[in-house]
Amino acid sequence: MCVTMKNKNIFSVLLTGFAVLMFTANSCVKDLDTEPIDPNVVTSASVYKDPAAWKQVLAKCYAGLAVSGQKGPAGQPDISGIDEGFSNYLRQYWCASELPTDEAVVSWNDAGLKDYHNQNWSPSNPFITAMYNRIYYQISLENEYIRSIDSKIGSLPANLQDEVKVYKAEARFLRAFSYWHALDLYGSVPFVTDKDPVGAFFPRQASKEEIFNFIESELKAIDADLKAPKTNEYGRVDKAAAWTLLAKLYLNAQTYIGQAKYTECIDNCKKVINSGYSLAPEYRLLFLADNNSNGAQNEIIFPVCFDGLHTQTWGGMTLVIHAAVGGSMNPADFGIDDGWGGTRTTSAFVNLFPTPANSPDGRAMFYTSGQSLEISDLSTFTDGYAITKFKNLTAAGARGSHPTFPDNDYPVFRLADVYLMYAEAVLRGGSGGDLATAVGYINQLRERAYGNTDGNITQGDLTLDFILAERARELYWEGHRRTDLVRFGKLTGGSYLWPWKGGVKEGVATDAKYNLMPIPASDMGANPTLKQNIGY
DSSP states (O other), X not given: OOOSSOOSSOOOOOOOTHHHHHHTOSOOOSOTTOOOSSXXXXXXXXHTTSTTHHHHHHHHHHHTTTOSBSSSSSSSBSSOSSOTTTTOHHHHHHHHHHTTSTTOEEOOOOTTTTHHHHTOOOTTOHHHHHHHHHHXXXXXXXXXXXXXXXXXXXXXXXXXXXXXXXXXXXXXXXXXXXXXXXXXXXXXXXXXXXXXXXXXOOOEEEOHXXXXXXXXXXXXXXXXXXXOTTOSOTTSOOHHHHHHHHHHHHHTHHHHHSOOOHHHHHHHHHHHHTTTOOOOSSGGGGGSTTTTTSSGGGTEEEEEOOOTTTSOOSSHHHHHHHTTOOTTOOGGGGTOXXXXXXXXXXXXXXXXXXXXXXXXXXTOOEEOTTOBSSOSOTTOTTBSOEEOOOOSBOTTSXXXXXXXSOOOOEEEEEHHXXXXXXXXXXXXXXXXXXXXXXXXXXXXXXXXXXXXXXXXXXXXXXXXXXXXXXXXXXXXXXXXXXXXXXXXXXXXXXXSOOTTGGGOXXXXXXXXXXXXXXXXXXXXXXXXXXXXXXXX
């Protein structure tokens, strides 16, 4: 549960520029400072007369990751073209990051959803389109917010100017975060910032190098204005969040731009590690309804916040928890009123754990009663072990505030991931770190998982293959697996097969073009300057 910036009535912002082009495609705003005759129409000229509005609009930028529209759990959706529940940012990102991998399968037959398992998606896939539109909706929000700050900050009282500078830095982080998703998922994409003119135009397609450089430069530029680690309100980003995103950008730089930046990754990991964040005492605490206060908050660097009463959505944690419950599972054991019988995992992932049905590794959170290890039919929930990692229960076992809409915050970045990035960057030849320290970080994670030193490793055990497997064991269902498999050259091709990869029960080699998603057909048709990704 997040206690920061929660509001039932998510603030509505006038979208201009790129947002108008993408989502209405029929008009543009000529003057943001024009006051409308209708007093019920909200513009940037009127909304910011209230000093509190600066934080409220920032809250909308954060909330865009969690909710699907202006009236939760449904009503007045932010984007169109897909069921509102499916349109949620986190729901789309989770599906795009997990379903094409060995970590998750889904039983539902919504058109285009199983294309993720099959790795046979096309530019017209509705889920790939919704993810793309979500990314650019977020970017448009942040562009307009930053533009409004720049045009008005000089007229604000000095004390409010200082606050608004911090808000602007956070909005720039959130924009960089969404551009990172665009780069990671789609590669070379349309590029628009607050510096572009307001009005209808064809956004220029930037190269992967340009997008990479923009993200890097933005995260460096905002460092001075972001709050120091662990000094901001829970749920809002600080310097450590920016360092973590930089570390992830650098770790994947070889994939993105063909340049190794492992030393830079290590440098930023060290900043985070030394910034005051610490591991939660128990792994399970990270995924419970009170993970904002049970000790997990000391490890979680950047969460997407949810509250069962105030941030209701059919995406986000509602999807993650409800979809994973079915078969003979009792929904009450997960703090919810019913299960949706959707998501499970593959035997390839299960077998990453020693004796998975009763593993000494406490991260092996599987429900096996009535579930088969192997999947004969993707549409049958009881084919494949279920995952019990996320529960709408507190550490003490009490149900969250609502049986349908969970209180759990989604851990986007956490310290354990930074430990693993440090170790991988050292193994890949980065300077500024060492193997002994890397092994120490890995063993901290494994001692928490095992409850003792039985799972500890030595330097000889620390290989890249071990890192890939350990990242899965530690971070599964947290939205990392697709990016990891691409970086290791295993998402596509035939070097690593898992059940139902390529739409075949035993798994089959797939085309390398599926390392990237296609630019959606709708945007290709709307913008004649765009070039499609190779192979699509």
